[in-house]
Amino acid sequence: MTIRLLLVDDQQLVRAGLRMLCENADDLEVVGEASTGADAVRVAERTRPDVVLMDLRMPGMDGIRATATILASYPATRVLVLTTFDDDDHLYPALAAGAVGFLVKDASPADLLDGIRRAATGERTFSPDVLGRVVKSAVAAHSDRERLPPAPEMGLTARESEVLELISQGLSNTEIADRLHVGITTVKTHVTNLMSKTGATNRVRLAMLGLRGS
Template identity: 85%
Template structure:
């Protein structure tokens, strides 16, 4: 299945680089480019992308407002924030607007393409450092609530426990595969099994469980 991608960034050179990268992948199709948030909203309605790569700082309507507007009109669209700034001032407003993930522009080409695919598949891709902050915030919020003790999942295999630890460290599927010297498909299978066994509905919740020592 071809993944339809809309590129949104106010710098033409950045958009050109992203287009060239996407065109190296046989399963991605760039259906449009936008330099402003307003253009992004208009093009999203016209081109019906599966994934929108959204810059956050743009003149006029910024990426956060554009994300909220696009998702209000097309809730099935996956908006993946891609920005130079990985501070909380940009992270949490983007997530609150509905972005499914948050990547910084120094991500490797492999991680960026993997992030687009994961977003299209319903996952929530984050750059490693960003994921760590999200997990830390979730853990802090959890410890401020009165909840039962953390559940135990004794059914995990040694390899699944190893994969869970690497997910908690914020590694991408490609990085985990490289660390463990296995294929990416094998890593995806382990993560699917982990979600089934732990009841986690996405990668962030899985990482939170790992941080709590499951």
């Protein structure tokens, strides 16, 4: 399957580098570029990409509003945010707008391509350090630490506790499967069970619980 990709960044040099990297991958096709949020919305309407690589800080409509607007019309599209070290205030709002994950702009080419592929399948994708920052932002902004149950009282199995700890470290389902020497389907089942037992609605909330129990 070819993944149709839209690149959104206000810096032409960044977009050129991303295009060069992605076009060298046999399973990726760059179907459009945009330098502003408003442009991203228009190009997404025209090209219907599978994945959008979205910058957050842009003139006019920013990446958060663009993400929400695109997903309102095309909920099957996956938005993967490219972030810098000083974008912390934008991370949780972007997640709330529907982004499936965050990668740092200085990620290795292999990590970036892997993140795009995982996002295309619907898997949430986070650079480990970014996940920690998202969790901190969520705690500060929404006081979830007060509303979530203490980790020891959630009735988790030993293996579910292991999976929860690895989620809190920012590992993907594939990485967890490799670490625990189990199949990816098994990991997905554990994640589903964790969400059911904890009431967490996404991977960030699970990570928050894992950090509380550590």
